[in-house]
Amino acid sequence: MMISRHNPPDAPPVARYSQVVRVDLGIAALLFVSGLVAVNGDGELVGRDDLAAQAGQVFANLRAVLASEGAGLEHVVKRTTFLRDGGDPAVLRRLDPFDDSALPSATGVVVKALFHPDWLVEVEAVAVVPTA
Structure with a gap:
């Protein structure tokens, strides 16, 4: 078993952690x-008061992180979404990038606040990528 940690430039971390940890199992x-938030490659927040804009950036960041490891949305098996209280879940459902043939298991949580007061949504994921 090998563990590697990666921070792709298209989805910069906003704190001291790895954007993705890969565990190779053969x-x-x-x-x-x-957890990915609406920070672009320049480290700037996208859509300060706009849930749709933030969600779009979050999903772009998710695609970028997955692609950096040779994966795509179809490899995601678990997704957790944190929506700040007052946000409209219908906006997230409308922008959901997952194909109906590869829907991951999912949990949605409404929270009073996220780590930064301007963040409206955060998404974390677990993916499985065949290597053989």
């Missing part, structure tokens, strides 16, 4: 994707 690798 025939497959597990990808543990940290």
Whole structure:
């Protein structure tokens, strides 16, 4: 078993952690994707008061982190979404990038606040990527 940690430039971390931790298990690798927020490649928040804009950036960051490990949305097996209180879940459902043929298990949590007061949504994921 080998563990590697990665921070792709398209989804910069906003604190001291790895955006993705890869655990190689031989025939497959597990990808543990940290909570992603609406920060672009320049480290700037996208859509300060706009849930749709933030969600779009979060999903772009998720795609970028997965791609950096040779994976895509179809490899995600578990997704957790944290929505700040007052946000409209219908906005997230409308922008959901997952194909109906590869829907992950999912948990949605409404929270009073996220780590930064301007963040409206955060998404973390677990993916499985075949290696053989």
